Amino acid sequence: MTGEPIIPVKSWLRELLQAWNRFWFTPRNPATLCLIRILAGLMLFYTHLVWTLELPTFFSEQGVFRPEYRELFFGESSFVWSHFDWSSSPAWMWGSHIVALVILALFTIGLWTRVTSILAFLIVVSYCNRASGALFGLDQINGFLALYLAVGPSGMMYSVDAWRARRKAGVSAPDAATLSSAQATVATRLIQLHLCIVYFFAGVGKLQGTTWWDGTAIWGALASYEYQTLDATFLVYAPWIINILTLTSVFWEVSYPFMIWPKLTRPIWLFMAVPLHLGIGLCMGMMTFAWIMLVANASFISPQLVQRLMSWLGSKLGIARPDTANQ
Amino acid sequence: MADQNEPGPQPAEPAAAEFSWNSRTRFWVSLLLLAHLFCLVITPLAAVEPRSQLSLDLHRLIQPYCQAMYLEHGYRFFAPEPGPSHIVRYVVTDHSGETISGHFPDRDRLWPRQLYHRWFMLSESIFRHVADTLTDEQLQERQKEMEDEISELLEQGNPRAAEELEFQLQRNLRDHDRLVQMRDKLLQDVGQVLLERHNGVSVEMTMVTRVIPTPADVMRGLELDDDRYLPEDLWVDLGVVNTGSDEIESIEPKENVQQGGGEEN
Numbered sequence: 001m002t003g004e005p006i007i008p009v010k011s012w013l014r015e016l017l018q019a020w021n022r023f024w025f026t027p028r029n030p031a032t033l034c035l036i037r038i039l040a041g042l043m044l045f046y047t048h049l050v051w052t053l054e055l056p057t058f059f060s061e062q063g064v065f066r067p068e069y070r071e072l073f074f075g076e077s078s079f080v081w082s083h084f085d086w087s088s089s090p091a092w093m094w095g096s097h098i099v100a101l102v103i104l105a106l107f108t109i110g111l112w113t114r115v116t117s118i119l120a121f122l123i124v125v126s127y128c129n130r131a132s133g134a135l136f137g138l139d140q141i142n143g144f145l146a147l148y149l150a151v152g153p154s155g156m157m158y159s160v161d162a163w164r165a166r167r168k169a170g171v172s173a174p175d176a177a178t179l180s181s182a183q184a185t186v187a188t189r190l191i192q193l194h195l196c197i198v199y200f201f202a203g204v205g206k207l208q209g210t211t212w213w214d215g216t217a218i219w220g221a222l223a224s225y226e227y228q229t230l231d232a233t234f235l236v237y238a239p240w241i242i243n244i245l246t247l248t249s250v251f252w253e254v255s256y257p258f259m260i261w262p263k264l265t266r267p268i269w270l271f272m273a274v275p276l277h278l279g280i281g282l283c284m285g286m287m288t289f290a291w292i293m294l295v296a297n298a299s300f301i302s303p304q305l306v307q308r309l310m311s312w313l314g315s316k317l318g319i320a321r322p323d324t325a326n327q
Numbered sequence: 328m329a330d331q332n333e334p335g336p337q338p339a340e341p342a343a344a345e346f347s348w349n350s351r352t353r354f355w356v357s358l359l360l361l362a363h364l365f366c367l368v369i370t371p372l373a374a375v376e377p378r379s380q381l382s383l384d385l386h387r388l389i390q391p392y393c394q395a396m397y398l399e400h401g402y403r404f405f406a407p408e409p410g411p412s413h414i415v416r417y418v419v420t421d422h423s424g425e426t427i428s429g430h431f432p433d434r435d436r437l438w439p440r441q442l443y444h445r446w447f448m449l450s451e452s453i454f455r456h457v458a459d460t461l462t463d464e465q466l467q468e469r470q471k472e473m474e475d476e477i478s479e480l481l482e483q484g485n486p487r488a489a490e491e492l493e494f495q496l497q498r499n500l501r502d503h504d505r506l507v508q509m510r511d512k513l514l515q516d517v518g519q520v521l522l523e524r525h526n527g528v529s530v531e532m533t534m535v536t537r538v539i540p541t542p543a544d545v546m547r548g549l550e551l552d553d554d555r556y557l558p559e560d561l562w563v564d565l566g567v568v569n570t571g572s573d574e575i576e577s578i579e580p581k582e583n584v585q586q587g588g589g590e591e592n
Contacts, residue, residue: 020357021346021353022345024353024356024357024360025346025347025348025353025356026345026346027346027347046441047441050439050441050442050445053442054442054445057520058445062519062520062523063516063520064449064513064516064517064520065513065516066512066516068512069509069512069513069516072505072508072509072512073509074394077390077391077394079390079391079392079394079395080394080395081395124397125395125396125397128397129397131445133448133449133452133453133513134445134446134448134449134452135448136444136448137402137404140397140400140402143396143397143398144398147396147397180347181347182346182347182348186356186360190360190363193364193367194367197367197368197371197402198402201371201401201402201403202402202403202404202405202406205375205401205402205403205404205406205407206403206405206406206407206408208406208407209406209407209408210408211408211409212406212407212408217405217408217409219539219542220408220409220410220539221405221409223539223540223542223545223551224409224412224537224539224551225412225537225551225552225556226412226414226432226434226447226537227412228551229440233545233551236542236545236546237546239542285440285443285444286440286444287440288440288441288444
């Protein structure tokens with residue numbers, strides 16, 4: 001008897017803790033996060049810009065979601081808040097809307113990002129809480145991306161803030177080591193994990209339906225007049241394509257949380273996201289949803305690849321990218 | 328796509344310098360992360376039917392945080408399967424007795440697509456409110472069924488179970504009453520917006536369901552917007568709203584409203 005336990009619980013726990021620490025806290029270059037800021041910021045700005053067309057309809061006290069309805073809808077919860085509830089004056093509604101659009105634009109270009117990222121998240125939540133009956137998947141993804149971009153240093157690169165910092169310090173490029181941070185890792189990991197949860201529940205929810213099993217569900221989506229923007233009903237003559245699209249979609253969604261992590265399968269699963277979301281976007285008139293889902297998927301692209309892409313883009317556009325020059 | 332930060336084969340003992348945060352900071356951040364991840368998993372389990380009592384009870388604990396962070400979603404996009412869509416048709420009567428008719432979502436009028444989608448989701452919200460409520464007859468029938476069950480339990484000498492069922496009945500009635508109020512309030516508000524927009528004195532609204540064409544229909548050359556996909560037996564009279572009135576007249580939802588999964592879940 002050596003006194004060694006049959007199951008080495010302690011060493012297993014120690015390894016688990018180390019893996020947890022490596023996963024969450026190994027400092028990471030924020031290039032991916034900063035690219036997501038630009039791409040998600042554009043969508044946040046567009047989403048809120050479109051509200052401008054019918055702002056009184058959806059956000060005024062004389063609109064379709066009046067206070068009494070929302071009290072019934074949310075109960076007495078004081079945690080569901082909206083700045084539109086602070087005053088019923090049209091001046092407040094329009095004034096705060098213009099300020100919100102300015103903040104979202106500043107966030108997108110990365111000016112005063114520490115503050116504008118937090119404000120951008122609060123704006124997203126505030127609008128969603130007010131127009132609760134007119135929301136869809138896009139708003140949910142907008143919400144969590146804005147949250148995690150506020151958590152992480154999303155303005156550290158590809159931003160006006162980074163440009164100003166370099167100018168102030170009189171350097172052409174920052175030290176690569178100073179850019180990496182655990183905060184960037186935490187924010188990126190949160191986006192990745194949240195996306196896995198979204199796909200997992202979207203996938204297992206579909207497993208309850210018979211048409212996702214018999215391979216015809218995609219037909220239901222393609223033949224919906226209210227959704228359709230691009231006519232793909234010619235696929236009726238190739239039912240096996242509809243079967244493949246249906247079964248692949250559901251398999252891809254359910255398996256995403258497991259297959260996106262191994263280096264071997266990650267490129268395949270990421271690549272599959274592109275036709276899937278673009279297909280939904282083009283055929284079902286949901287390009288905004290397609291865009292934001294692909295932006296969230298970008299969280300799985302390594303910062304090194306993002307830096308190379310941005311450098312290449314910068315050189316093509318004739319913009320110097322000194323923040324990536326020495327990395 | 329290789330990610331140098333991925334967990335994988337790593338040195339067994341990472342040097343302390345590997346992490347920029349000290350162990351105390353990592354501990355507290357880890358606790359926050361675990362709590363947040365717990366919320367992310369529990370909320371979709373509780374947000375959409377069918378759901379367990381456990382997920383509902385756990386969700387009650389985390390609801391304030393999830394509401395504040397806008398995390399209360401089920402993510403069941405197009406699940407359990409793509410279903411029919413719902414359109415609100417309306418006829419507004421103005422001061423001179425002239426009528427203006429319209430519907431939403433309206434592909435020809437609402438642009439850009441994002442705006443169209445907002446109105447589409449509004450019509451789907453109205454549908455869900457209608458589908459969630461019962462007619463007076465249905466409600467009375469359900470109530471009678473439960474009351475009979477309670478009497479039976481009392482006769483069997485099981486007052487505790489009867490009391491539990493009575494409690495459930497009262498709760499169901501209260502919940503249903505709230506759903507009816509919510510449905511009527513939303514319809515009133517939508518009606519008032521339509522009246523204001525068209526300068527009308529009354530508006531009559533109808534919910535129309537568009538069923539999905541079968542592949543055989545499309546092969547026969549039928550268009551997706553063919554009227555036969557709007558079967559009249561699925562139309563629901565949503566009632567009449569008059570200018571300045573807090574009442575909505577004659578709402579009578581039908582039994583056979585068709586459920587389906589959209590992208591709002």
